[in-house]
Amino acid sequence: MSAAPGAGALEKGAVLEPRTFSVTRADLVRYAGASGDFNPIHWSERVATSVGLPGVIAHGMFTMALAARAVADWTDGAEVVELGCKFTQPVVVPDDEDGVEVVVGASVKDVADGLVTLALEVTCGGTKVLGMPRAVVRA
Amino acid sequence: MPVDSSLVGRAYPPTRPYPVSEERLRAFAEASGGSWEGGPAPATFPIVLAFDAMNDFLEAEQVELRRIVHGEQRFTYARPVVAGDVLTATLTVATLRQIGGNDIIGTSSDISDADGALVCTATATLVHRGEA
Numbered sequence: 655m656s657a658a659p660g661a662g663a664l665e666k667g668a669v670l671e672p673r674t675f676s677v678t679r680a681d682l683v684r685y686a687g688a689s690g691d692f693n694p695i696h697w698s699e700r701v702a703t704s705v706g707l708p709g710v711i712a713h714g715m716f717t718m719a720l721a722a723r724a725v726a727d728w729t730d731g732a733e734v735v736e737l738g739c740k741f742t743q744p745v746v747v748p749d750d751e752d753g754v755e756v757v758v759g760a761s762v763k764d765v766a767d768g769l770v771t772l773a774l775e776v777t778c779g780g781t782k783v784l785g786m787p788r789a790v791v792r793a
Numbered sequence: 794m795p796v797d798s799s800l801v802g803r804a805y806p807p808t809r810p811y812p813v814s815e816e817r818l819r820a821f822a823e824a825s826g827g828s829w830e831g832g833p834a835p836a837t838f839p840i841v842l843a844f845d846a847m848n849d850f851l852e853a854e855q856v857e858l859r860r861i862v863h864g865e866q867r868f869t870y871a872r873p874v875v876a877g878d879v880l881t882a883t884l885t886v887a888t889l890r891q892i893g894g895n896d897i898i899g900t901s902s903d904i905s906d907a908d909g910a911l912v913c914t915a916t917a918t919l920v921h922r923g924e925a
Contacts, residue, residue, distance in 0.1 A: 719824075737867070
């Protein structure tokens with residue numbers, strides 16, 4: 655794969671090559687430590703199910719961090735001006751070696767005034783897990 | 794127990810100043826499978842500050858973290874975070890409503906540097922899951 659040409663080369667309507675990330679329980683523990691988010695729903699099946707969740711779920715911010723990584727890759731580290739999403743579906747992470755795969759895709763929604771707006775699509779097992787994920791970067 | 798609706802508009806004290814070290818940025822980037830070799834912090838790094846502010850808020854209102862699920866998160870950046878920054882976050886409760894036994898809490902945290910200049914505004918929707 656060639657190096658990312660940077661945000662300035664992105665044209666409206668372009669569809670970017672999706673990125674796939676694997677997420678395991680070990681990743682969640684590591685993210686908890688690095689982010690300071692030790693909510694037990696991200697590492698304890700007992701607690702997660704006790705509050706009505708289907709199992710241990712990834713931090714929404716972990717999924718968003720993966721989306722931000724993809725944006726940085728596509729834009730060669732362009733300055734991010736806005737980043738946002740809703741967390742619409744939990745990413746349930748099983749207690750096994752493989753975990754789950756999160757896929758981040760994007761299209762260029764707008765290029766104007768030196769800013770590039772990316773409409774993202776973030777899925778796990780074919781289901782969208784983020785609502786209206788969007789990044790605005792400097793061209 | 795529902796969260797008190799009179800909290801809307803309340804601002805909480807700034808979080809303890811957080812020195813952003815190279816080690817912290819590297820650890821954060823590596824925790825999401827990436828790397829950091831200097832320069833701007835990963836875009837979602839300001840959540841560390843926003844999360845501190847949220848924890849202070851939850852503690853002040855005696856809300857259990859385990860009952861909180863993240864509903865929405867937005868960042869608007871005045872500039873990227875860089876190593877050497879000393880940041881604080883000030884959280885305000887923006888909105889509060891009850892839906893189906895859950896509290897939907899809208900918060901806005903201004904993240905500022907040591908000079909008091911705004912670096913990033915982090916807005917979050919927190920879903921406080923009611924007792925089953």
